[in-house]
Amino acid sequence: MTNTTDSSKKTSKKKKSNSPVRVVFLGGLGEIGRNCAAIEVEERIMLIDCGLMFPDDDMAGVDLVLPDFTWLRENAHRVEGVVATHGHEDHIGALSHLLSEMPLKIIGSPLTIGLAKNRIQERGVTKQAEFIEVNDNDRIQVGPFDLEFFPVTHSVPNGFATAFHTPQGVILHSGDFKLDMTPVDGRLTDLAAIGHLAKDDGVRLFLCDSTNADSEGFSDSETSIGQSIHDLFMQRADKRIIVASFASHIHRVQQVADAAIKCGRKIATLGRSMNNNVALARQMGLLHIPDASLIDIEKIDGVPDNELCIISTGSQGEPMAALARMAAGENRFLSIREGDCVILSSHPIPGNETGVSRVIDGLLRRGSEVIHSGTHRVHATGHAKAEELRVLHSIVQPEWFVPVHGEYSHMTSHARIATRMGTKPERILICQDGQSVILDDEGLHRGDDVPAEYIYVDGTVGDLDESVLVERRTLGTDGFVSAVVSIQVNGPNASMTRSPEIISRGWVDGDEGDQLRKDAAHLVNDAVQDALNNGKFTRQELERIVRRTLGRFVSNKTRLRSMIVPVVLGAHEGKDDK
Numbered sequence: 001m002t003n004t005t006d007s008s009k010k011t012s013k014k015k016k017s018n019s020p021v022r023v024v025f026l027g028g029l030g031e032i033g034r035n036c037a038a039i040e041v042e043e044r045i046m047l048i049d050c051g052l053m054f055p056d057d058d059m060a061g062v063d064l065v066l067p068d069f070t071w072l073r074e075n076a077h078r079v080e081g082v083v084a085t086h087g088h089e090d091h092i093g094a095l096s097h098l099l100s101e102m103p104l105k106i107i108g109s110p111l112t113i114g115l116a117k118n119r120i121q122e123r124g125v126t127k128q129a130e131f132i133e134v135n136d137n138d139r140i141q142v143g144p145f146d147l148e149f150f151p152v153t154h155s156v157p158n159g160f161a162t163a164f165h166t167p168q169g170v171i172l173h174s175g176d177f178k179l180d181m182t183p184v185d186g187r188l189t190d191l192a193a194i195g196h197l198a199k200d201d202g203v204r205l206f207l208c209d210s211t212n213a214d215s216e217g218f219s220d221s222e223t224s225i226g227q228s229i230h231d232l233f234m235q236r237a238d239k240r241i242i243v244a245s246f247a248s249h250i251h252r253v254q255q256v257a258d259a260a261i262k263c264g265r266k267i268a269t270l271g272r273s274m275n276n277n278v279a280l281a282r283q284m285g286l287l288h289i290p291d292a293s294l295i296d297i298e299k300i301d302g303v304p305d306n307e308l309c310i311i312s313t314g315s316q317g318e319p320m321a322a323l324a325r326m327a328a329g330e331n332r333f334l335s336i337r338e339g340d341c342v343i344l345s346s347h348p349i350p351g352n353e354t355g356v357s358r359v360i361d362g363l364l365r366r367g368s369e370v371i372h373s374g375t376h377r378v379h380a381t382g383h384a385k386a387e388e389l390r391v392l393h394s395i396v397q398p399e400w401f402v403p404v405h406g407e408y409s410h411m412t413s414h415a416r417i418a419t420r421m422g423t424k425p426e427r428i429l430i431c432q433d434g435q436s437v438i439l440d441d442e443g444l445h446r447g448d449d450v451p452a453e454y455i456y457v458d459g460t461v462g463d464l465d466e467s468v469l470v471e472r473r474t475l476g477t478d479g480f481v482s483a484v485v486s487i488q489v490n491g492p493n494a495s496m497t498r499s500p501e502i503i504s505r506g507w508v509d510g511d512e513g514d515q516l517r518k519d520a521a522h523l524v525n526d527a528v529q530d531a532l533n534n535g536k537f538t539r540q541e542l543e544r545i546v547r548r549t550l551g552r553f554v555s556n557k558t559r560l561r562s563m564i565v566p567v568v569l570g571a572h573e574g575k576d577d578k
């Protein structure tokens, strides 16, 4: 582990030179997730975050979505490293994937690095990484990058806003943040230091979290949620209590643990990431649970209900996580039963709503009480709402502004907030994934686009193409119909060796299906016979004829757009003209 805190002098770097600075947005602008941007200074590239996105329901079978690394791959020799702003998956989850393609310096707080390391080790690419730990208000030099880190409050501890002191002045990236005035660890967003930066150096370009730009007011303080969880524990003194939350939300875990301990309960953790993160945060002194209050999940059987609290993963409804297994009655360590109280101390992130309601249903069916953010105040957002954004804009007073981290509507709302706070509309650029901006002596303007497709990951299979997803959706909604045609070629003649066979799945069943398959076989038979009579007997020609004949039949008879799979056996290969 290296620590290159070699420069802590705060010299003004606002000098204007001819060396422009480019910012490339690779992900997170137009969706929640896969946050990744690149800053180019003197031909070198520093990334800000490298995260993943969880798939939507319509991304059939996809496990993860990554940023498009095409441009980084082409410029790998220029990539210095990544500033990991905080330890959430949408910011560090794709690091291990990028590391398998290129070595990287990874710069972040000790907790962020610790959380990232867990994932990187799982993929066995640790050797490619050089970890650089930085602390609050450190200023370091990495290659041509002069970086300064400001503490911000968020739903994982020890996150940063990052200032890039560049030849074109300061670029300030807010990271994910809120202005929690009473955070659990007392570590406030350092508005004073950001104010100094804005006054002394001036912020030339501001990149700021837009997630909650649509929500008016201030976000709730994390400690207010602790009080509400404590009250729930008091009111359910004789029940067994299970709380699910994000495993990285160390402060939430702390507050649940505090409530449990006050009520004389022992705490068991459940789920791999919860076990790992609790161990990591305790070891770093960021989570305070005495040994005597912890009990192994395998030993909870003898503990009376009113003396037990289980803290579990799976608050996002992830089907393989501990909570979903409990809801399905399949968890190895814990069966939910009548009288239990399950608290989902979270809010579903976009795309996970269905999974979460399925889990809630399952838990209710098993007779437990289920408390969630819709019924009680058991969750506070980690992202600044409109009023907090106004506060930060009033302090930063940027020359140029690009809203980041949000869906398109969040970014446009954020642009309105910035305008209202004094940034001229012509100095606000709304960008999307794949776009870039150039900061030079004249100001900020758009640069060339780079590829920014969704890169789908399914299990251990590498990248999936969009066309695979289209096929999966078709199969999922309309099934497939296949015709198997077998021919024999003898010199200039060819004949079918048997009648075509129609096979279908997920199409039409019963007698009606049998009749349709019979009719289809006749049509295909006639069409193929015709083709053979006319001397068309390459595989490509015959497949095209079968696909067209069968496709038309399926569409006319059933109004379905089923996948048509022609299989022609025994034919010669022809030219692959489509």
Ligand SMILES: [Zn+2]
Pocket (backbone or CB within 6 Å): 086, 088, 154, 155, 176, 382
């Ligand atoms: Zn975050």
Ligand SMILES: [Zn+2]
Pocket (backbone or CB within 6 Å): 035, 088, 090, 091, 176, 405
């Ligand atoms: Zn985020």
